Amino acid sequence: MADENSKATESIIDEPTSGDRLTDAIDSMRSSVTAFTFDGDRSSHDHQSGTPERRELVLGDNDPRDASLSERVLSEDVAWTGKIFNVDRLQVELPDGRKATRDVVRHPGAVAVVALTDDGRICLVRQYRTALGRVTVEIPAGKLDPGEDPLSCAARELLEETGLKAQKMAFLTTIATSCGFADELIHIYMATGLEQAASDPDVDEFINVDLVELPEFIDAVLDGKIEDAKTVVGALICDAVSHRLAPQEQ
Structure with a gap:
């Protein structure tokens, strides 16, 4: 009888409580929000924007300096599929080598x-x-x-x-x-x-x-x-x- 009571007690102890389930749900939500909004580690970045220059208009990708701004796509997956557009999640490498997440709406135009x-x-x-x-x-x-x-x-x-x-x-x-x-x-x-x-x-x-x-x-x-x-x-x-x-x- 003692062994049966012990097993029953263990079963009750192992079963997650409503509080544990709520904590897990909150942690899951936080992870999802972070994945959608976090663009990389900002705690130790050391770069600044380029110094303003007086110049003629140069369109995007036509300035030699633009090469230092580009991001390299490492992976792309469809996160959500809709009737009119999709949302893709891209993992990219930033110009300084760090990794970031980009959520992009893919639209037919x-x-x-x-x-x-x-x-x-x-x-x-x-x-x-x-x-x-x-x-x-x-x-x-x-x-x-x-x-x-x-x-x-x-x-x-x-x-x-x-x-x-x-x-x-x-x-x-x-x-x-x-x-x-x-x-x-x-x-x-x-x-x-x-x-x-x-x-x-x-x-x-x-x-x-x-x-x-x-x-x-x-x-x-x-x-x-x-x-x-x-x-x-x-x-x-x-x-x-x-x-x-x-x-x-x-």
């Missing part, structure tokens, strides 16, 4: 369209954005299909979201939306010679369309009333182009 009517109005779409919990005002835009040409995608998205067909489509610029953690590129086009047809939004897209006078739109951007990045960039480029094309005062 997108297009956006600054659509101008003949009477100087810009086409804006109104959509509810769940990430922000409210309706935003944006220029028409959409994700690239695999292997799709951006110009064709721009024409397709403009028609699907607004029902507008463009006689002319001109490339404006490409922006990296959040290069600190995502590889998404948005190609922005200007559409003119617009004709109204039938819209055909995606099954989960519910959109209202506005045609707003360009100066009013530009003022709203400059006043900080429009926060969508591609829309802000599109507006400012459109404004700059219109000024360059306007006859110069004598």
Whole structure:
């Protein structure tokens, strides 16, 4: 009987308590948070940023000094797979030889369209954005299909979201939306010679369309009333182009 009681006692002692399980869960959460946010050992780093130099503009990777900034990818694994994008976890070697973790959103890319009517109005779409919990005002835009040409995608998205067909489509610029953690590129086009047809939004897209006078739109951007990045960039480029094309005062 003594042996049986001893075994029962050992069994009770070996079984983790609720407190132990809570501690283990907290430790696991801390490890996960550290893995997502820790970029390497900062306790003894001894490097500084380069001294500011007065010089002409040199684009990225075109400066000989840029070679000393590059990181070498040691490994890359898919940490999460989603409907629109994936999140990959990269282990990299820093310029000083230390190791760091980079979480990168892998996105297929997108297009956006600054659509101008003949009477100087810009086409804006109104959509509810769940990430922000409210309706935003944006220029028409959409994700690239695999292997799709951006110009064709721009024409397709403009028609699907607004029902507008463009006689002319001109490339404006490409922006990296959040290069600190995502590889998404948005190609922005200007559409003119617009004709109204039938819209055909995606099954989960519910959109209202506005045609707003360009100066009013530009003022709203400059006043900080429009926060969508591609829309802000599109507006400012459109404004700059219109000024360059306007006859110069004598």
